[in-house]
Amino acid sequence: MSDFKCIEFYNDKIIFIDQTKLPLEEIYIKTDDYNRIAEAIEKLEIRGAPAIGVVAAYGLALAMKNKSSQKEQEFYNSYERLRSTRPTAVNLFWALDKMKLIFEQNKNSENIYHILLSAAKEVHKDDIEKCEMIAQNGLNIFQKNSNVLTHCNTGQLATGGDGTALNVIKKGFEKGFVKMVYVDETRPLLQGSRLTAFELEKLNIPFKIITDSTAAFLMKNNDVDLVITGADRIAVNGDTANKIGTYNLAVLSNYHRIPFYIAAPTSTIDCDCESGEKIKIEIREKSEILSIKGVKISKEDYEVYSPAFDLTPNELITGIITEKKLHKPPYKLNDKD
Ligand code: MRU
Secondary structure, eight states: OOOOOSEEEETTEEEEEOTTTTTTOOOEEEEOOHHHHHHHHHTTSSOSHHHHHHHHHHHHHHTTTTOOSSHHHHHHHHHHHHHTSOSSOHHHHHHHHHHHHHHHHHTTOTTHHHHHHHHHHHHHHHHHHHHHHHHHHHGGGOSSSEEEEEOSOOSGGGSSSSOSHHHHHHHHHHTTOEEEEEEEOOTTTTIIIIIIHHHHHHTTOOEEEEOGGGHHHHHHTTOOSEEEEOOSEEETTOOEEEETTHHHHHHHHHHTTOOEEEEOOGGGEETTOSSGGGOOOOBOOTHHHHEETTEEOSOTTSOOOOBSEEEEOGGGOSEEEOSSOEEOSSOOOOSOO
8 A cells, every 4th residue: 555645635735746756755735826736737846737737726715815905816716827838738737727617606705715616526536436446447449468568657656546557557457467567767757657656656556667668678578468548638539638758658558569558536537628629738948958966968949849748640549448348449548428
């Protein structure tokens, strides 16, 4: 069992582990300031699509703490500030819009802070339950005791609960379907070698970290039985935005005839996007490529192109696991079933 909590609400403050310091240091950020939460999302101190949605919901509630006047203005300021943090993961907008609706229905209540706080707790609880169901539904993807390859981080650190793709791996391991996990290091911010490795170590699941460019060689040598990743936004037709490098894995899996799965809650499905073309891809700062942990590894004046996510076309995806079921192509997804 793991012994850390990614997100907790206690004594009118939100507490979350600083993911930029992991796995070398386990430091917690404690705040009741929505601006600090927004900054933490921007800096990836907290990251992962569902986790961003959960902390943003708490952020909107906290914006109303101790507010007796100008509530409406402060609410919309905090809503816009949190909305502006990261553009790709739709869970952020899903959670903020849910909270906005509740604010608008109750804005004249004296008790608005507590009303929004229970709504945020509901968003959190809902994600915990969805993670559990995703893991259950994901068990259907294993044909035998498998070597699994995953990308980025999709576990407790990325969600309000026990994770999406990583929770499928965890449940699969408990049932004897997972032999070992190949963990893509996930350049540039190393969510694989830092965060997924940290979680797998805590779960006592055997793993090996590989560089992102190792996957083809492993697949060629029949060392990978299946690939599973998370998602930041899924279009109705199944096109999926996820961490940069996911598309490479999907192409490689297709070439080597290896199943390629996506696991995500329905809050990651964007019903306004018929296909992936409309999904906005976040572009990150060049310093994240030219330095590692503040240490320069290349020249500061070099040009860089750093999209945080890529788009995997639906035809490369063997199945999409949500809390409702394992969807098979052709995809016609919605956020209800
Ligand atoms: O930039 P990040 O670390 O927030 O990107 C995270 C991912 O791409 C995850 O795979 C995705 O959010 C799913 S998390 C359950």
